[in-house]
Amino acid sequence: MKILRSLASAFLMYSRIPMPKVEWREENRRYALCFFPLVGAVVGAFFWLWRRLCEHFSIGIILNSAVSVAIPILITGGIHLDGFCDVSDAVSAHAEREKKLEIMSDPHIGAFAAIKLCMYFLLQFALFCEVGGARADAVIAVGFVLSRALSGLCAVTFKNAKNSGSLFAFSNPAHKKITLGTLIFVVAACVAAMLIFGGVTGIFAVVGAGLTLVLYKFFSYKNFGGITGDLAGWYLQICEISMLIFAELAKIISEVAAF
Numbered sequence: 616m617k618i619l620r621s622l623a624s625a626f627l628m629y630s631r632i633p634m635p636k637v638e639w640r641e642e643n644r645r646y647a648l649c650f651f652p653l654v655g656a657v658v659g660a661f662f663w664l665w666r667r668l669c670e671h672f673s674i675g676i677i678l679n680s681a682v683s684v685a686i687p688i689l690i691t692g693g694i695h696l697d698g699f700c701d702v703s704d705a706v707s708a709h710a711e712r713e714k715k716l717e718i719m720s721d722p723h724i725g726a727f728a729a730i731k732l733c734m735y736f737l738l739q740f741a742l743f744c745e746v747g748g749a750r751a752d753a754v755i756a757v758g759f760v761l762s763r764a765l766s767g768l769c770a771v772t773f774k775n776a777k778n779s780g781s782l783f784a785f786s787n788p789a790h791k792k793i794t795l796g797t798l799i800f801v802v803a804a805c806v807a808a809m810l811i812f813g814g815v816t817g818i819f820a821v822v823g824a825g826l827t828l829v830l831y832k833f834f835s836y837k838n839f840g841g842i843t844g845d846l847a848g849w850y851l852q853i854c855e856i857s858m859l860i861f862a863e864l865a866k867i868i869s870e871v872a873a874f
Contacts, residue, residue, distance in 0.1 A: 621646035641788035659756035698848020754813035776841035823861030
């Protein structure tokens with residue numbers, strides 16, 4: 616039952632998919648991070664199905680890409696984008712570490728966050744317009760799982776910036792050995808799938824995800840002294856758009872090489 620309650624806790628926290636309510640107790644979150652990548656699997660599955668429907672029924676690229684942008688938000692409720700906005704506001708303030716952490720706790724969105732969010736959506740929309748085809752879509756779909764597996768790994772291995780908040784509530788009670796083992800396996804499986812199904816596109820996307828992992832630790836430790844739930848959301852968004860950017864780079868390089 617602990618496993619099922621951890622599964623429900625993960626989906627209740629990180630998605631809007633209906634789940635049975637569970638008590639907010641540490642034992643019910645012991646294995647929750649193990650199931651975090653499953654939320655990405657749901658996002659990836661809906662993304663893949665939507666892109667195949669667009670291909671089959673010749674749906675225009677604008678509607679195709681707009682819905683592709685919306686799918687992760689509809690399934691997750693935008694929880695990771697909320698972290699992206701909070702971090703954007705905090706960093707833009709150029710304040711001391713304690714003040715940055717305070718700004719991230721503010722539920723209101725600032726001008727800098729709104730600007731960066733618009734830029735994020737525009738770039739993501741443009742990339743979805745450019746990156747396409749079954750192989751590239753498979754890489755992107757698996758990328759939704761990989762980003763969450765990497766985020767979960769960071770949650771139990773990186774230093775927490777504070778002893779409170781959503782990330783601490785999930786990482787502190789986590790069974791470290793089982794969580795690490797599960798997430799490392801998921802990361803390895805995702806990388807293998809991206810390389811097998813995506814070829815060069817998969818290689819580039821994996822490189823992009825790896826680079827953002829290094830950036831995440833450096834950025835978080837330098838600016839905040841560790842990671843928080845908001846930073847975890849920021850990282851997930853940066854990781855996913857980086858994989859899209861690198862997938863597009865793979866396409867450009869392949870076209871230039873063929874020419």
